[in-house]
Structures are given as structure tokens and as C-alpha cells.
Amino acid sequence: MTETLLQTLGQAVIDGAPDRATSATESLLASGADPLELVENTLSPAMDKVGRRYEEGDYFIPDLVMAGEAMKAAMALLGPALKARQQVRSSPGTVVIGTVEGDIHEIGKSLVATMLEAAGFVVHDLGVDVPAADFVGKAQETNADVVGLSALLTTTMRNQQAVIEALAEAGLRSRVKVVVGGAPASPEWAERIGADAYAENANEAVQVVRRLVSR
Amino acid sequence: MADSFRSRLRDGPPIVADGAMGTFLQAAGLPAGTPGEAWVLERPQAVADVHRSYVEAGAGLILTCTFGGTRARLQRAGLADQVDEINRQAASVAREAAAGRAYVAGDIGPLGELLAPLGRRTYEEAVDLFAEQAAALAAGAVDLLYVETMSSLDEARAAVEGARRAAPDLPLTVTLSFDRKGRTNMGVRPEQAAQALAELEVTAMGANCGHSLEMTTEALQKMRQTAPEAILIAKPNAGLPRVVGDETIYDATPEMMAQYARRFVDMGAQIVGGCCGSTPAHIAAIAQALQE
Numbered sequence: 001m002t003e004t005l006l007q008t009l010g011q012a013v014i015d016g017a018p019d020r021a022t023s024a025t026e027s028l029l030a031s032g033a034d035p036l037e038l039v040e041n042t043l044s045p046a047m048d049k050v051g052r053r054y055e056e057g058d059y060f061i062p063d064l065v066m067a068g069e070a071m072k073a074a075m076a077l078l079g080p081a082l083k084a085r086q087q088v089r090s091s092p093g094t095v096v097i098g099t100v101e102g103d104i105h106e107i108g109k110s111l112v113a114t115m116l117e118a119a120g121f122v123v124h125d126l127g128v129d130v131p132a133a134d135f136v137g138k139a140q141e142t143n144a145d146v147v148g149l150s151a152l153l154t155t156t157m158r159n160q161q162a163v164i165e166a167l168a169e170a171g172l173r174s175r176v177k178v179v180v181g182g183a184p185a186s187p188e189w190a191e192r193i194g195a196d197a198y199a200e201n202a203n204e205a206v207q208v209v210r211r212l213v214s215r
Numbered sequence: 216m217a218d219s220f221r222s223r224l225r226d227g228p229p230i231v232a233d234g235a236m237g238t239f240l241q242a243a244g245l246p247a248g249t250p251g252e253a254w255v256l257e258r259p260q261a262v263a264d265v266h267r268s269y270v271e272a273g274a275g276l277i278l279t280c281t282f283g284g285t286r287a288r289l290q291r292a293g294l295a296d297q298v299d300e301i302n303r304q305a306a307s308v309a310r311e312a313a314a315g316r317a318y319v320a321g322d323i324g325p326l327g328e329l330l331a332p333l334g335r336r337t338y339e340e341a342v343d344l345f346a347e348q349a350a351a352l353a354a355g356a357v358d359l360l361y362v363e364t365m366s367s368l369d370e371a372r373a374a375v376e377g378a379r380r381a382a383p384d385l386p387l388t389v390t391l392s393f394d395r396k397g398r399t400n401m402g403v404r405p406e407q408a409a410q411a412l413a414e415l416e417v418t419a420m421g422a423n424c425g426h427s428l429e430m431t432t433e434a435l436q437k438m439r440q441t442a443p444e445a446i447l448i449a450k451p452n453a454g455l456p457r458v459v460g461d462e463t464i465y466d467a468t469p470e471m472m473a474q475y476a477r478r479f480v481d482m483g484a485q486i487v488g489g490c491c492g493s494t495p496a497h498i499a500a501i502a503q504a505l506q507e
Contacts, residue, residue, distance in 0.1 A: 059402075062401055155248070156247050
């Protein structure tokens with residue numbers, strides 16, 4: 001019974017079906033399943049599978065968004081359950097993310113935030129058109145491990161560099177890693193402006209940020 | 216002009232479209248992050264200059280400076296109360312710069328939001344937003360409505376529905392941006408796009424922006440196979456972005472673009488131009504190649 005429900009929950013994430021994720025989680029909790037185990041042994045592997053399918057070209061943005069929604073639906077129940085048992089989902093790190101100043105592109109950045117959250121990171125999404133000082137302030141306040149900078153225009157991508165410089169001026173650069181992304185960005189661009197990494201898409205972003213925090 | 220545009224598409228010769236607008240305006244001093252639409256009202260001469268340099272390079276079709284001209288996008292730039300004015304004026308600016316030598320296409324870009332159930336914006340709201348922009352462009356007397364850089368078929372449908380509601384008699388073209396794995400980033404295959412757009416009976420369809428010139432070629436091939444009767448459009452980026460010094464440039468030379476342009480026409484494209492990274496030099500090379 002529980003075994004089937006676990007499969008249902010995992011499959012609900014893979015299929016991007018929030019309603020099914022909710023009902024499976026409800027049933028599992030009612031039958032006494034351990035919430036932490038559900039997160040670590042069922043939801044996380046399911047999200048990893050979603051990421052692999054994206055990487056292989058079977059999944060696209062809608063699939064990632066809906067998988068993220070299913071994950072959120074399950075977590076809406078599991079969050080309180082974890083708290084009630086005084087369990088804590090171990091987080092690989094804290095990420096501050098946003099689209100740089102002058103740039104209002106939102107979809108890619110939000111998707112990266114969703115995928116990082118699903119992977120267990122504590123994510124502070126500052127939104128779009130974010131001034132460099134706000135990235136610095138939030139990174140300081142949250143003791144962030146990583147700052148993620150999105151830019152979709154060849155002109156606004158320079159503001160990724162401005163944030164890196166502002167982090168350096170604030171004396172944070174040595175302990176905060178920076179990852180950049182967006183259509184005109186590239187590994188060469190990341191290197192040029194002194195970022196620690198470039199990520200081409202939301203799935204790669206999760207892998208890259210995992211790598212950055214494990215160094 | 217709408218009739219002449221339709222017959223020109225049907226009977227040829229192919230129409231050369233313009234190239235990039237935004238980067239051009241930035242070179243003229245548009246601050247990074249300020250949308251080009253802001254200059255339609257503030258500095259219409261600068262926008263007209265870009266149009267004129269493309270017409271002089273040989274473009275027979277120019278796009279109004281209204282890619283982000285829906286209320287959804289203008290709102291984010293604090294220009295929500297100027298949707299009508301900006302789109303109408305952009306059409307007039309383009310018409311004057313075209314001086315009867317080029318068709319004026321009312322440019323309509325994506326909303327920059329995901330439609331429900333992926334995002335909060337409903338399909339009906341999207342239709343309304345597109346209709347609002349299309350009505351203003353039509354009031355500014357564009358020759359056709361030109362929906363571009365679409366990734367989602369739902370959004371493309373909403374744009375078509377909105378455009379038709381506002382301007383049922385104007386020709387209407389739709390192009391999508393094909394990216395990773397030859398699909399749009401929403402996963403739409405060229406075949407699916409061609410089928411849906413053929414059913415919607417758009418005037419012409421095709422690929423713009425996109426990952427590479429090669430991918431545009433593949434997308435066009437697949438659209439052609441799926442909808443052999445369709446009139447096609449190719450308006451790709453000038454290759455791939457590359458960092459050189461302090462600048463990001465696109466790596467395709469005018470000669471390369473011209474070579475591809477010939478290939479696009481051989482594949483059935485009746486409108487060929489450039490997107491990100493393309494300049495009047497690229498458009499001139501395309502015009503030259505298509506004349507030969």
C-alpha cells in the first residue's frame with residue numbers, strides 16, 4: 001500500500017500533477033509515513049529525474065514548471081509535518097537570486113528559483129530589475145552561499161558584472177559564489193566578468209550551484 | 216497596401232525584412248534597461264533613423280518598435296498608460312521612414328509571462344492584451360500585424376485571436392523562436408507550430424531569433440514538410456553571441472547571412488531578414504543576394 005503510494009507521489013512530480021501529489025502526500029502522512037523520508041527518498045529523486053529528462057530533451061519549460069508545482073503542493077503538507085516532528089530538511093545552501101537592474105525578464109529566473117527550492121536550497125528571489133545594492137544587502141543579511149544573476153539582454157548583462165564588483169566592495173566576494181545565466185551569457189562571459197560559473201538552463205543551474213556549495 | 220502585401224507574398228519576389236532594433240538604439244544612447252518603446256515618444260527621430268538605415272540597406276519590410284508594446288510589458292517599464300499612444304506613434308514613425316518603399320509590419324512580441332496553468336495570466340487576458348496593442352497598431356495604419364519570437368503555442372493562438380479581433384482585415388504573420396533541441400523553449404516542435412498556424416490560416420509563418428542559422432534552416436524545412444502550402448518567414452539571429460572585449464557580438468558575417476538567405480528562399484521563404492545581432496550590413500548583403 002505505502003509502496004504504491006510512494007510511487008504515486010514520485011510519479012506525480014515527474015508528471016507535473018499537483019493534485020495527485022497532494023492526495024498521495026495526504027494518504028502517506030495519514031498512514032504514518034516519515035515526512036523527512038518522503039522528501040529525501042521520494043520527492044528529491046523524482047525532481048532529479050525531471051532534471052535528467054530536461055537535459056535529455058524530453059522535457060521543456062512547461063514540464064519543469066508543473067513538476068515544481070507538484071513539488072510545492074507536496075511540500076505545503078510536508079512543511080508543517082516536518083515542523084510538528086521537529087525535523088529539518090537539510091539544505092545544501094542559501095541562494096539569493098534575481099534579474100539584474102534594467103532587465104525585466106522573469107520567466108527563466110523564476111524557473112531557476114523553483115528548481116533550486118525543489119532541490120532543497122533556501123532561495124531568496126529578489127524579482128526583476130534588481131539594483132546591485134539589493135543583491136549585496138540580501139546576501140549579507142541571509143549569509144548566502146551563492147548569488148544567481150539573470151540577464152536577457154546584451155546590454156543589461158553588464159550589470160551582472162556590476163553586482164560582482166559590488167559584492168567585492170562589500171567584502172563578500174570571498175565567501176559568496178556567483179553564478180550567471182540568460183540568453184546572451186556564456187561560459188566565456190562568466191569568466192570575463194569574474195563569476196564563478198555559468199548555467200545554461202534551470203536544470204544545469206541546480207547542478208552548478210550544488211557544485212559551488214560543495215567546494 | 217494590405218492587398219498589395221498579400222499579392223506580393225503570393226507572386227514574389229521575396230521580401231527582405233529588417234534587422235535588429237534594440238541594439239541599434241542603444242548605440243544611439245538608449246540607456247541599458249530602458250525599452251526601445253520609450254523612445255518612440257521621447258526620441259522618435261532616433262527610431263526613424265534605424266528604420267531608414269534598413270530601408271536604405273534594401274529592406275522592403277520594417278517592423279515597428281513595439282516588440283514590448285503590450286500593456287503587460289509596458290507596465291513593467293512604467294508606461295502602462297501609454298499603450299495606445301506608443302503603438303500608434305510607432306506605426307506612424309515607421310510609415311514615414313518607409314516613405315512608400317517598405318511595408319510596415321506592426322510588431323507584437325510575447326508578454327514575457329507564462330500563461331495559465333503554468334503562470335497566473337489567463338488565456339482570455341492574453342487575448343485582450345494582444346487585441347489592445349493590435350488595435351493601436353492598426354489605428355497607426357500598419358500594413359500587417361507581425362507576431363514574433365513566440366515560444367508557446369497557446370500564447371501564439373492568443374495573439375492571433377487578439378489581432379484578428381482588433382484588425383480582422385489585416386494580414387497576420389506569426390513566427391516562433393526555436394531553441395534547444397530544435398524546439399521552442401516551451402517544447403513546441405516546428406511541425407506542431409506549422410500545423411497549428413496553418414489551421415489558424417495565418418498569412419505567413421516561420422522562425423525568428425532562435426538558437427542558430429542552422430536551426431532556423433531545420434525549422435523551416437520541418438514547417439515546409441508539415442504545411443507545404445504555407446508562406447514562410449526566416450528572420451534569424453546573426454549567428455551566436457560571442458564576447459569580444461567588452462562587447463557581446465553575434466558571429467555571423469553579412470556574407471554568411473546572405474548565403475543562408477538564399478537557402479531560405481529556396482525552401483519557400485518569402486520574407487527573409489535578421490533578428491538579434493543583425494545590422495544594415497547584414498540586411499544589405501541579404502538584399503543583394505536575393506537580387507542576383
